[in-house]
Amino acid sequence: MAEQVxxxxxxxxxxxxxxxxxxxxxxxPQMRMELLDVFAETDADDAVRxxxxxxxxxxxxxxxxMAGGGKTFNYSDGQDDPRSKRDGGGQVVMRIFQSxxxxxxxxNGPAVxxxxxxxxxxxxxxxxxxxxxxxxxxxxxIVPDAVASWFLPQAVGLPTALDWCLTARxxxxxxxxxxxxxRSLHPxxxxxxxxxxxxxxxxxxxxPVSAALTRQMLWRLAGMDxxxxxxxxxSAAIAATGRLAxxxxxxxxxxQKRTPEWTLSPHRDLPAGLPWxxxxxxxxxGGPTRPDPGGGTAEYATKLASQAG
Numbered sequence: 001m002a003e004q005v006x007x008x009x010x011x012x013x014x015x016x017x018x019x020x021x022x023x024x025x026x027x028x029p030q031m032r033m034e035l036l037d038v039f040a041e042t043d044a045d046d047a048v049r050x051x052x053x054x055x056x057x058x059x060x061x062x063x064x065x066m067a068g069g070g071k072t073f074n075y076s077d078g079q080d081d082p083r084s085k086r087d088g089g090g091q092v093v094m095r096i097f098q099s100x101x102x103x104x105x106x107x108n109g110p111a112v113x114x115x116x117x118x119x120x121x122x123x124x125x126x127x128x129x130x131x132x133x134x135x136x137x138x139x140x141x142i143v144p145d146a147v148a149s150w151f152l153p154q155a156v157g158l159p160t161a162l163d164w165c166l167t168a169r170x171x172x173x174x175x176x177x178x179x180x181x182x183r184s185l186h187p188x189x190x191x192x193x194x195x196x197x198x199x200x201x202x203x204x205x206x207x208p209v210s211a212a213l214t215r216q217m218l219w220r221l222a223g224m225d226x227x228x229x230x231x232x233x234x235s236a237a238i239a240a241t242g243r244l245a246x247x248x249x250x251x252x253x254x255x256q257k258r259t260p261e262w263t264l265s266p267h268r269d270l271p272a273g274l275p276w277x278x279x280x281x282x283x284x285x286g287g288p289t290r291p292d293p294g295g296g297t298a299e300y301a302t303k304l305a306s307q308a309g
Contacts, residue, residue: 004034006056007038053118096122109128
């Protein structure tokens with residue numbers, strides 16, 4: 001079976017390419033599973049310092065593949081409880097949210113529906129000058145998918161999120177830049193290079209364990225109701241990382257005016273026992289609890305740390 005997601009690692013950067021160019025890289029069940037597998041691979045591979053996601057051909061991702069016609073979004077026979085159904089695109093977004101490696105979306109062409117939502121849990125977004133985006137679920141008779149109802153207001157604020165979702169209109173690269181959704185615009189042939197330069201900057205300047213913890217701290221604390229949650233977590237995290245080898249190396253490299261040589265791995269060396277905010281699981285009504293792939297971040301970090309010890 002042809003791969004619907006291509007994966008390449010070079011110079012510490014993993015490039016993930018959605019690979020259905022004839023369908024503008026629209027999401028299928030196979031692509032969803034391949035994306036979940038890829039992010040498990042990037043977490044486990046110490047050679048990967050950052051992940052760039054882009055699309056093959058002229059599109060980034062046109063959303064769900066609607067080859068099934070009017071039944072595209074009908075996942076049931078009408079007799080079961082809708083609360084028992086889990087959005088597959090949301091599973092991918094939540095897996096990227098849990099990533100141990102910084103992620104960058106290189107939006108090379110149309111990013112619509114799931115394609116737009118896919119970029120939201122990523123840490124950076126860069127966009128081709130002629131590309132367009134849209135949160136179009138309402139125009140398809142459903143609601144924002146892939147956790148966009150949480151991530152989009154975080155990225156651009158509630159008024160802009162309401163505008164885009166309630167009008168279901170497509171918007172261009174300039175509007176995406178002005179809203180703060182994307183970091184920068186580039187000619188199409190320079191886009192991937194720009195994304196790779198961000199990844200190289202991460203790899204050059206930040207210890208891998210620091211990067212993993214930092215992205216999780218910023219994302220997971222964003223919705224908390226009091227700064228004390230951050231104070232409690234960063235106090236423990238500073239104490240835990242401060243006694244690791246990379247903290248000594250970072251200081252010595254700065255004093256000696258040289259490039260640091262990091263030795264610790266997010267896959268093996270994440271500190272255990274940090275006071276992360278509680279992460280709920282997906283509790284299917286009338287059925288068993290279905291945890292996110294890889295488990296919650298706190299549990300995942302503890303698991304990895306115990307494996308290292």
